[in-house]
Amino acid sequence: MCLRRRSCICGLLLLFLALACEANSGFIGVKDAHFELNGSPFLFNGFNSYWLMHVAAEPTERYKVTDVLKDASAAGLSVCRTWAFSDGGDRALQISPDIYDERVFQGLDFVISEAKKYGVRLILSFVNQWNDFGGKAQYVQWARNAGAQINSDDDFYTHPMLKNYYKNHIEKVITRLNSITRVAYRDDPTIMAWELMNEPRDQADYSGKTVNAWVQEMASFVKSLDNKHLLEVGMEGFYGDSIPERKSVNPGYQVGTDFISNHLINEIDFATIHAYTDQWVSGQSDDAQLAWMQRWITSHWQDAKTILKKPLVLAEFGKSSRSGQGSRDTFMNSVYRNVYNLAKEGGTMAGSLVWQLMAHGMENYDDGYCIVLGQNPSITEIISGQSYAMTALAHSFNQQH
Secondary structure (H helix, E strand, O other): OOHHHHHHHHHHHHHHHHHHHHHOOOOEEEEOOEEEEOOEEOOEEEEEOOOHHHHHOOHHHHHHHHHHHHHHHHOOOOEEEEEOOOEOOOOOOEEEOOEEOHHHHHHHHHHHHHHHHOOOEEEEEOOEOOOOOOHHHHHHHHHHHOOOOOOOHHHHHOOHHHHHHHHHHHHHHHOOEOOOOOOEHHHOOOEEEEEOOEOOOOOOOOOOHHHHHHHHHHHHHHHHHOOOOEEEOOOOOOOOOOOHHHHHHOOOOOOOOOHHHHHHOOOOOOEEEEEOHHHHOOOOOHHHHHHHHHHHHHHHHHHHHHHHOOOEEEEEEOOOHHHOHHHHHHHHHHHHHHHHHHHOOOOOEEEEEEEOEOOOOOHHHOOOOOEOOOOOHHHHHHHHHHHHHHHHHHHHHHHHO
């Protein structure tokens, strides 16, 4: 190993250690369209591991949670997004409305306590658009079982019974007292933010107005219970009717959300986008997909900076391993470079969360996007490099402060 590389790695480790210590204290806040931690700019490289609570519900499998958080921390990853829901079905957190499995909740307690140990902040999501782990379809089924007249799953956003079920779940999670740390979730700075829903969509109203009314109601409710933590919607970033010319940036369709109006709601602290070029613009060449990706990120960054005046997070992105190692590496490098270059323009672009990290021995969970740190040296190096770059950038902003 050359001396230059060795000193770079030593510097990297020192920075990450300092960051991990700092990450254990203070809530992350927002100021002038960028994140702050203890008065200093906060930029990050992060990851998704939706499965943490599900696996931790089985105490004999908790080592997988520890392994991923430990390896992520060693690679400088400082934010993790994961599910704080599992509605009905296998290892359900919420077995039926307002009936919870304490053992599964203790799994989430463990996830939060381990994240704190390794200096990783958490973004916790309250419900799913999709049927995995129950989602809004499960809520609809519960309401139908209780005799409610429901037309479609999208009544989730408007029906009083469904809204009450959902609010009860939010309250249950936010006011939970962690059985391990003895700290209530709403008082724990290990949690960076709450997320209203993973990828909300509404086929019944493409204008985004129905989702907008729901976001306003639920965001106000969350803030009435907890005004210490940040809150985001869980948006993929599709543009709607508020700025019609922006719709040309969408991948050719709408999903009933409006990136601009949904994020202008006061109680929403930062904006998010997701991006899956191999699904959304499939059939195009790698170069064309990368060009689309760059336009998607840059367009939302401009809007976050000039219209929303809020931080932006690329909260899900990835490329399937089925596309080949070289193609995946090129994609990751390109996206990370794009995120870094935009972050350098003042920190509105605050970080990205790759989809998704797994532990060894979780092959049955692999959706094609799985990354096991250490098992894949080139991806591990690309991820660590981005962590270092973002940490160093935040450090340089701090010195300019």
